[in-house]
């Protein structure tokens with residue numbers, strides 16, 4: 001990461017919670033990898049955010065290493081970009097406190113992610129409430145210009161911009177105000193067992209989800225058992241034929257084809273499933289190969305190097321902030 005990049009700086013964060021599945025990969029993460037071509041990418045595994053709901057000791061450490069492997073395997077280049085773990089760069093929590101000092105309780109209460117989670121979780125931590133101030137700190141510490149995240153994060157990015165502007169009006173022109181960038185729409189991959197729902201790690205049946213770590217035999221088995229329908233016609237029609245359309249959509253992404261046109265090549269579900277499964281295995285093969293080459297020790301070392309690169313940017317920004325606030329040096 002250059003301190004004055006020629007390319008705009010992009011920052012994104014992902015919580016370490018469970019193995020990446022095909023829906024994450026084809027939906028968002030492939031875009032992260034692509035974004036490295038045009039931006040100076042900073043990718044943060046936000047382990048402290050994951051602790052805002054109760055976790056067992058060790059759970060996050062394990063999940064963090066797995067998430068790093070997933071990200072490197074899908075093409076995040078830890079040399080060209082910066083890939084690091086939030087808790088390893090102490091400036092995040094330091095700036096988060098200062099963000100809490102300019103955030104209003106009323107604004108935090110209006111965050112829809114907080115409202116949703118505080119209704120469904122039995123234990124609502126204070127961290128769940130202040131979560132967006134840590135997210136703002138993540139972004140602002142890197143003089144970030146663009147934040148490529150899904151539409152569900154729009155409110156948090158707007159809040160980050162508000163905090164940056166408020167901070168700047170109080171303390172001078174200190175923080176770069178970032179822009180939200182909705183990434184180029186990735187593929188919407190549906191659950192193989194419940195094709196009316198998005199593929200998700202919380203799905204009730206693991207048979208509906210293809211994991212990045214599934215063996216070829218597992219992928220083939222899950223595809224073979226994918227739910228279709230009874231009319232026997234191969235046609236791309238996500239409303240009336242969600243299962244068959246999902247197969248066509250996945251085949252299209254994996255082969256760079258068009259789902260409507262691909263439907264003409266098939267008269268039966270069996271061969272469509274077989275070809276989709278073969279294409280997905282092919283698509284995931286290089287990803288799985290890279291993932292298998294990464295052992296824990298190598299991954300931890302890459303993350304430590306990433307944290308050093310991150311500190312080299314976050315440290316000076318934090319100094320700028322401290323001196324603007326006029327804290328004792």
Ligand code: TRP
Nearest residue numbers: 011012013014046135138139149
């Ligand atoms: N809140 C984000 C999510 O749930 C994760 C996140 C934390 C993040 N810090 C960030 C995303 C900074 C973008 C930038 O997906």
